[in-house]
Amino acid sequence: MTITEKILAAHAGKAAVEPGEFIVARPDMVMGNDLSTAGAIGVLRKMGAAKVFDPEKIAIVFDHIVPARDIQAADLLKGVRQWVREQGIRHFFDEGRHGIAHIILPEQGLALPGNLIIGGDSHSCTYGAVGAFSTGVGHTDLAGVLALGEIWLKVPASIKSTYHGTLGPWIMGKDLILATIGKIGIDGALYQAMEFRGPALATLGMSERLTMCNMAIEAGGKSGIVAPDEVTLSYVRERATRPWTVYQSDPDARYVAEYDFEITGMRPQVAKPFSPDNVVPVDEVAGTPLDQVFIGSCTNAKLEDLRIAARILRGKKAHAGTRLIVIPASTWIWNQALKEGLLEIFAEAGAAVSTPTCGACFGGHTGVLGAGEVCLSTSNRNFVGRMGHPTAQSYLANPAVAAASAIKGCIAAPEEVL
Amino acid sequence: MIRGRVWKFGDDVNTDVIMPGKYLAMHDPAEIAPYIMEGIDPDFGKKAKPGDIIVAGKNFGCGSSRETAPGGLKAFGIGAIIAPTFARIFLRNAVNIGLPVLECPAAAADIREGDVVAVEMATGRITDETTGRTYQASPFPPFLQELIAAGGLIPYVRRRLGVA
Ligand code: SF4
Numbered sequence: 001m002t003i004t005e006k007i008l009a010a011h012a013g014k015a016a017v018e019p020g021e022f023i024v025a026r027p028d029m030v031m032g033n034d035l036s037t038a039g040a041i042g043v044l045r046k047m048g049a050a051k052v053f054d055p056e057k058i059a060i061v062f063d064h065i066v067p068a069r070d071i072q073a074a075d076l077l078k079g080v081r082q083w084v085r086e087q088g089i090r091h092f093f094d095e096g097r098h099g100i101a102h103i104i105l106p107e108q109g110l111a112l113p114g115n116l117i118i119g120g121d122s123h124s125c126t127y128g129a130v131g132a133f134s135t136g137v138g139h140t141d142l143a144g145v146l147a148l149g150e151i152w153l154k155v156p157a158s159i160k161s162t163y164h165g166t167l168g169p170w171i172m173g174k175d176l177i178l179a180t181i182g183k184i185g186i187d188g189a190l191y192q193a194m195e196f197r198g199p200a201l202a203t204l205g206m207s208e209r210l211t212m213c214n215m216a217i218e219a220g221g222k223s224g225i226v227a228p229d230e231v232t233l234s235y236v237r238e239r240a241t242r243p244w245t246v247y248q249s250d251p252d253a254r255y256v257a258e259y260d261f262e263i264t265g266m267r268p269q270v271a272k273p274f275s276p277d278n279v280v281p282v283d284e285v286a287g288t289p290l291d292q293v294f295i296g297s298c299t300n301a302k303l304e305d306l307r308i309a310a311r312i313l314r315g316k317k318a319h320a321g322t323r324l325i326v327i328p329a330s331t332w333i334w335n336q337a338l339k340e341g342l343l344e345i346f347a348e349a350g351a352a353v354s355t356p357t358c359g360a361c362f363g364g365h366t367g368v369l370g371a372g373e374v375c376l377s378t379s380n381r382n383f384v385g386r387m388g389h390p391t392a393q394s395y396l397a398n399p400a401v402a403a404a405s406a407i408k409g410c411i412a413a414p415e416e417v418l
Numbered sequence: 419m420i421r422g423r424v425w426k427f428g429d430d431v432n433t434d435v436i437m438p439g440k441y442l443a444m445h446d447p448a449e450i451a452p453y454i455m456e457g458i459d460p461d462f463g464k465k466a467k468p469g470d471i472i473v474a475g476k477n478f479g480c481g482s483s484r485e486t487a488p489g490g491l492k493a494f495g496i497g498a499i500i501a502p503t504f505a506r507i508f509l510r511n512a513v514n515i516g517l518p519v520l521e522c523p524a525a526a527a528d529i530r531e532g533d534v535v536a537v538e539m540a541t542g543r544i545t546d547e548t549t550g551r552t553y554q555a556s557p558f559p560p561f562l563q564e565l566i567a568a569g570g571l572i573p574y575v576r577r578r579l580g581v582a
Contacts, residue, residue, distance in 0.1 A: 022561045039445055039485060046572050048581030065443055072443050122483040122507055138485040138511035144571045148578060152561060186430055187477035191506050220477060222506055275430070362439040362482070383434040383481060385457040390438075 002158040002253040003227050004193040007133040010245070011116040019157035019256075026150050027057065028115040028242075032142055033101045034062045036120030038076045039139030040146060041083050052087050053149030059091035059110050060084050061101035064358045069365040099330025099356040102126035102214060102298040106206070107332055109239030113228045113246050118145050123298050123380065125216040129209040130236060131228035131246065133193075136217065156222045157256040158249075159189050162198035165264030170414040172308070173208030174300055174378070174398035176200075177215045178269035179261060182279025190220035192256065195249065197227065200263045206235045207304035214299050215380050218276040268413060270376075271396040274384045282401055282413045291373040293318070293406040294387075295399055296327030296354075297361040300378035303333045305399040310342040312403035312414055313349040319409025324351040325367040327359055349406070363388045376405045419538055420497040420518060421547075422469040426531040427458065429475030433487040433508070436479065441486055447493030454490045468495025471537065473529045475501065479508025485515065492517040498537045500544060500555070502526045513562055514571040520544065525553035539566070 001009065005017050012023035032040055037060050044052075052058055060080065068074035084092045093104050102123050105111040113131035117124065120142035127134035135153075137145070145151045161180055181188070194216045196209070204212075209226045216224030226232070228246045236244065267281035295301060295309050306328060318324040326346045328334040334356055337343050346353050352367075360367030361379040369375055369388030375395070377387065382394035397405070400414040407417045435457025441450045455462035472491070478501040479487060488511045491499070502523035504512070512519045518539050525544045529535060533548035542555035558566065568574045 022559060035442055036483070038443075042445060043572060047575040047579065049575065049579055076443055076445075120483065122481065136483045136507055138483045138488075138507060138514065140485060140514040140571050141510055144514070144575050147575050152565075186480060187503065187505075190477060190503060220480060220505060362442070364439055364442065381432075381434065381481060383432045383457075385438045386434045390457055390460075 002193070002195060002249045003131065003225055003247045004133055004158055004195065004223065005155060006247040007114055007116055008153065008155050017155045019155050021155045022152060023155060024150050024152050025116055027118045027145060029057055029059060029105070029110055029117045030145055031059050031061065031101050031105060031117065031119035031124060033064055033121050034066060034077060034080060035064045036139045036142050037080050040120060040143040041079065043140050043143035044147060047143060047147055049147035052146045055087055055089045058089050058146065059105060060089055061093040061104050062095065062098045063100045064362065064364060066098050066357055067095055067355065097331055099333070100298040100358060103302060103329040106130055106210065107239065107330055109236070109241040112236060112240055112242065112244035113232060114244050118151055122217050123214055125221060125224045126210055126214040126298060128213040128216065128223050128225035129206060131226060131232055133223055133225065135223045156191055156193040158193045158195050160195050160197065160255040160258045161261065163196070163200035163261045163263055164198055165200050165262050167200060167203065167263055168266060170268055170400040171263065171266055172398040172400065173204055173211035175266060175269040176261065176263065177212040178271055178279045178396065179266065180259070181215065181219045181277045182269065183259065184219055186218060186275055186277045187220040189216065191222055194219065194221040194224045196224065201226065202229060205231060205304065207302045210302065211299055215276070218380055268398055268401045270401065270411065271382055273382050273393040273395065276381060276396060282397065282411065285395065285411045286413060288395070288411040289374065290322050290376050290405055290410055292323045292325065292367065292369065292375040293402050294325050294360045294367055294375055294377040294379065295402050296325065296359065297379035298329060299380040300399050301327055301329035303336050305378065306333070306337050306342050309399040309403040310345040312400060312417060313407065314345050316349055316407050316417065318350040318406040322406055322409040324349065324406040325354065325360060326351045327354045327366065328356050330356050360387060362386065376402055376411055378402050419536055421534065421536045422471040422497040424471050424473050424529055424531055424533045424535050425466055427472060427474040430477045430480055431458070431474050432481035433479060433484050434481055436487040437484060437490045442484060444486065447489040450486050450490045451493040454494050463494065469497045471497045471535050472499045473526055474499065475526065476503045478504050480505035483507045485511050488512045488515060488517045500525050500529070513566060516570040520555035522553050522555040525555070
């Protein structure tokens with residue numbers, strides 16, 4: 001069996017499962033964000049469910065519209081706070097502890113190897129980076145699992161992507177996953193689990209693995225996963241809130257597709273508007289003028305991402321015609337970035353640095369694009385209207401490319417500004 | 419029996435165009451219904467009528483997990499959506515809230531905009547009344563058929579919880 005099949009079997013109380021089989025599984029952790037929890041609360045009322053299945057196995061994280069962006073948001077957040085209190089949910093990340101859920105859960109040791117995690121957000125596939133099975137659902141499904149503590153799942157077939165070679169300078173997990181999505185397309189992994197492995201992957205730290213699993217959904221994947229190794233375990237040991245289990249794919253595990261990627265010599269990758277699979281090497285779009293550069297989102301606003309952006313921006317200024325917005329992914333990361341002097345580097349470069357939030361990523365607030373504006377973003381989606389006006393355009397790239405592009409005022413490879 | 423006029427869309431119609439992010443904090447489906455498909459065709463909500471059917475290309479509903487996408491389509495009164503494949507979260511959400519979706523590559527390829535189409539959810543039979551052709555959608559597994567027959571996830575959970 002694959003690691004995915006083993007985790008699903010264990011949570012369905014079965015010795016083995018097969019791709020295509022329907023199971024009822026019991027999750028170890030259920031995540032709701034501000035928006036999906038608000039939706040789920042309404043559905044829970046209609047379901048007649050007064051109590052959640054287990055408050056200890058639930059994490060509620062405010063990320064999309066926090067700090068309240070308008071009156072409607074304020075009322076929504078207020079309603080969720082009250083419900084969280086009534087239900088006695090301890091793992092609650094309100095303003096002051098808040099951040100993007102997909103970064104908070106691993107960071108706070110709530111997403112662990114071998115776990116089955118259900119999240120009320122499509123990028124819940126991120127937690128696969130710690131060797132968990134994790135997938136996103138809508139708010140009605142979220143309500144169902146909050147009420148019953150179980151969920152039906154179809155066991156996905158697995159796709160194996162193996163990464164060979166050595167990473168060049170400024171090449172990150174983002175480039176590997178963009179290259180992968182560019183190759184297989186935005187439905188290349190539809191209904192399937194994406195397993196990432198190989199000698200190049202083994203050299204990547206948790207931050208890069210989180211970025212890769214985060215974007216499994218951009219290939220249509222149900223989940224993304226990296227089997228635990230020493231990198232995973234040393235990350236997890238520092239923060240785990242509960243015991244965990246390590247699973248590995250068997251040597252004779254079955255895959256529906258296998259892809260091999262040679263990383264040596266790879267150029268930074270950029271996804272052009274209007275799809276994350278519209279991927280080219282940075283050199284093909286270099287020189288494209290930019291109105292805004294956004295360093296943020298659950299994909300690339302981790303401490304490591306900010307450190308890389310700061311290395312490029314140190315002592316430099318963002319181009320006069322280009323707005324630079326930096327939004328660290330979590331409160332812990334924000335504090336750490338403050339202590340390390342990263343926020344100062346951004347501020348001196350002329351960036352608008354915000355408290356953690358999804359903000360500009362989904363065109364919600366804190367950096368929405370106007371008609372015809374062009375943005376380079378470290379986030380994960382660039383569909384029509386994603387970041388604002390339907391005629392605005394977004395390019396997706398890693399934080400090094402973002403920082404270099406902010407300095408040049410147009411899309412640029414990192415080495416161009418050093 | 420569901421019967422309506424067809425509106426056609428291409429491949430990979432994503433949730434950002436079905437229901438842009440600015441409407442995300444609105445949880446009342448009736449409030450968001452007029453804005454469906456705004457990212458592709460800002461006038462769709464004015465042109466289409468309740469009961470109309472959407473026929474689209476592969477991977478319909480890809481992108482975010484927002485239920486304002488299927489929720490808005492349902493609240494508007496879209497009768498059914500026919501596509502070769504659906505993005506998985508969209509498919510789950512649609513089944514959970516009782517928005518009829520059918521996977522049928524042949525029907526999705528043949529049926530033209532403006533055709534009048536009839537759909538029988540119980541059997542998965544699709545009839546293009548304009549051309550007279552019939553198609554068979556891939557049947558849902560028994561597990562999902564039960565959920566659909568129960569009227570979606572809310573009645574299903576009520577029953578499980580023993581709520582009258
Ligand atoms: S940062 Fe963007 S992609 Fe990530 S959870 Fe927030 S809105 Fe979704």
